Every structure is written in structure tokens, then in C-alpha cells.
Amino acid sequence: MSGGRLAREGALLAWFGARQRDLPWRRTRDPWSILVAELMLQQTQVARVLPRYEAFLAQWPTATACAAAPVGDIVTAWAGLGYNRRAVNLHRCARAVVADHDGALPVTLDGLLALPGIGPYTARAVLAFAHESDQVGVLDTNAARVLARWEGRSLKPKEAQAAADGAVPAGQGWAWNQAMLDLGATICRPRRPGRSGGPRCDDCPAMPWCTWAVDGRPEPDPAVGSAGVSGGQSVFEGSDRQGRGRLVDALRIAPVEPAHLAAAMGWPDDPARAERVARTLVADGLAVADADRTLRLPG
Template identity: 55%
Template sequence: MRHGALITWWAAERRDLPWRRTHDPWLVLVSEVMLQQTQVERVLPYFESFVERWPTPQRCAEAALSEVLAAWQGLGYPRRARNLRRTATLITQRHGGEVPSGLDDLGDLPGIGPYTARAVQAFAFGIDTGVVDTNVGRILARWTGHRLTASQAQRIADELVPAGEGWSWNQAMMDLGNRICTKRTPRCRDCPVRKWCAWAGSQGPDPADRSAGVSTRQAPYEGSDRQARGRLLAALSECEIGRAHAAAAMDLEHDEIRVQRLVSELIAEGLITADGDQLRLG
């Protein structure tokens, strides 16, 4: 009965997202990589532009890394762009240009962890596997009434997927967590599956706190290494610059040691290259 109640609610309340209008494995994979640690609203314009430009793994593999990084600029976590292009290359070389459906094959691709692999299985291939993101992890902890380990959360999620409904069930769970079973001020009275929840309406401690699959608060972005790295990558997406100008691009003119460390890290990660004193993307 819980399954029917949730799916019925979702049919009326579902969010219309472009990656939900396709089962193309490459497009689903791109969306899931973009959604890692990034809000849906930020991803929307990047996703549509990216898949229009590189609609297949082969096309992405043929692109220069600098092109992919430039297209990713502003979305954050540029390692994802580098890994996505590497993934496109491996899909082309190892799998004949077709995104694999097996959990192990997906997990062997750069930047594709257990969550992303299962999301691709469920949303591209219709496989009945549980997809445990932050929202789902929170729901499962509240439903059971206690904190869960990662393996417990995955086992419960897998058991809950109704046969043949992997795609719709996982989407419904994510929307329930996004719209109703939110981290703060959950709308328990509006929840279509409230009667199956051990925590609904309780004044006790939230079992979702520090439970598996529930993310912790990120460190502040302002003044962080992420911000400084992003500024340099943004500058390099416009043109190459000399090392001497990296500090100004990062807004770190008075911290040369930090500048050199960040530049060295970006080079080691393959996000920028150095040709003498000149720096450029990829």
C-alpha cells in the first residue's frame, strides 16, 4: 500500500526535469554527474547546453579537455568535467560507445561511485535497484525511526523498490524528500505515506541526523580553496595567462605560498597545463 500511495502522489506532484524525459544512458549519466553536490536549478542550463554540444560519449571523447572545462565553468567541482570526459573516452574504447549497465562496469568509470552507478541503472536501464541520495537517506532513517549505516540504508532501499517500478519509485522518493520530507520543517501532515513513518510528528531527535546517505554541511565557499581555484579556471577559460598573474586571478596577491600550492594541485589533477611560465586549461 505504501508503494501505491507514494506513486499516486508523485504522479500528480512530479517535477518536470529534462533528464526525466529521456532514458538515453549517456544523457542520464551526464545529469547524474552534474547533480553531484549541486542543486537542480544550477544544473538545468548546463545540462541542456552540454548534451546539445556533446550528445554521445564519442563526441565528448573527441573534444579537447579545455573545451569541456570551459563549458563546465561556473558549475563547480571541475574534476567532474575532467572525469566525465575520461569516462566518455573509456566508454568509447571499452564498450563500443555504449554506456554499460552493470554495476561493476559503471563503477570502474572515473568519478562514478556507487550512488551514481545505481542512479544510471535505475533511470537509464529501468533496473530495480534502490538509489540512496541525501533525500532518500533522510526518508529511510525517519521511516525506520533510527540512524542507518550505509549498508543498512542500501539494503532497505533495495527491498522497497516495487518490481518493475525502479525508475518511478526512485524518482518519487527523491521528490518526496525534496518537497515534503525536508531536512528542516518537514511537512509531515502533507506526506502521502505518513502512516508508515516511525518518526512523523515526533518531537524526539531526528534519526536522519548523521545517518547514512545524509550529507553534512559543506565548508563555507567564500575565501575557500574552491573559490580561488574556480577564479583561476574562470580566467583560463577566457585565455591563457602567465604564472605571475595567477595570484591576481585568484585574488590571493598576498598569499604566494597558497597560490603556488593551488596551481600545483590543478596541474597534478590535469585541470590546467603549464608551458613554461604560461598556464592554460587542460
């Protein structure tokens, strides 16, 4: 192993050890608790997750408890987190864990990936953060941005995952992966032309080993378009996604009759759009339609 890699590992782990946040999901190695946290944190800020994470686990502390609950109750508890389909995915996953694994999450990558609603990121996060595996790199948009800049080039999907897996130091799976996520979220941030923020290279513990930084941060930024790096979310205001969210919020209170559907979704003058988007909620398992087309949360 090169001295440069050893120095980078030491610098990043020391940085993380000195500044890591005290978050509840970092104080547990319970696989179910880790899974709940990871699904809640996808595309949702930590501040919004904190109050709901512990409340959720207080009510459903195990996959078995979650599986026994109506999916509508899980969707109701998801209020404020957005991307409500994740609640349905978590419930489906819990039921599969109970049916196929006696209530305990699998301990292999293939076993986790076979569960409904569990993708490559979440499966590796469970292995790294619950089992402290040093065989998997947790590759979210933040870690992927760090790796592309370290390499100084855009990475293809298999390259990015291989780089993430290969970067984990022996015996440091938990700390290393947490450090990579934090580094990308707080220091190795995306460039924002005309806006504040952007990468804070002078504060980066790994800057001496970052090809892009050492080369003077030339354009194009290698992170742009690299595998795993988000290209930014689409506009939310006025989107179908906003209408979906409004309808789920309304359903958390009471069933919605057909005559009130368009108003509940914020499109009182466009009932055809409301009907079309509402059908996607039914298809995703977030709502069910009665015989008279009244929508309600699933039981």
C-alpha cells in the same frame, strides 16, 4: 509483503505521479544523457543545470563525441555548474567507454562502477533512470534522510543501501527512485535550527509509515549522521574551493601567467597559497603548466 508497505508504495507513487516536474532528463532513457544529468546535478541546483544540460548534449550527444573533444572544451562548457572536477571525470569516463565498451555505457552495476569518476550513486542512477531497473535504490542525501526517518534510527552504509535497494517495488524502478529523491528534496527536508524550512511532515504522503514522524519527531533526528546524509557543506567564502573556481574561470578566458596567479584566485597578498592550490588543479587534470609555469586548460 505487508499491507503497510503496499500502502506506502501506493501513496508515494500516487504523490509523485501528481506532482512530478517536467525535467528534460526525465524525458529520456538514453544512458549517456542520464549520466550527464546526474553528474551535473551533484551538489548543484536544478535551475543552474537546466540551461547547460541541453546545450551540452547538443554539442556532445554521445560518449564518443565527448571523448573526441579536448578536455578543456568540456571544462569550459561546465562554467556555472561548480565542482569543475566533475567535467574532467565525465571526459575520462567517456574515453573509457569508447576504449573499453565501443561507445556504449555498460548495463551492469559492476561495469558502471568500474568506469572512472562513477560512484555507487551515479551507477545506480543510470540503471534506474536509463534502464528502469527495479533492483537498485538510488541513494543520495535526500533519499538517505527519508530512509533513516522511516526506520527511526541511524543507518550504517550497508544498511542504508540495502534499505534503498529493498524498498523499490517490482516494475517501478524509475518512478520509485525519482519519487524518493523528490520526497527528500521537497518534503522530508533537514531540520534547520533557528531557520525556516525543515521537514513538512503534514504534507508527506508516507507520514503514516514513518517511524520518526509517528513517534512525534523525537531528538535526535535519526537522519543526522546516518549513512549517505550530508552534514552540510563547508564555508565557501574565502575557501580553497573558491580560489580553485576563480582560477578555472580565469583559465576559461585565457592562460594565466605566474605573476597573475594570486590575483586571479582572489589572494593577491598570498602567492604561496595560490601556488599551493593551483597545484591541486594540475593534479586533478583541470589545468596544465607550461615550461614557464603559465597555466592553461588541458588540451
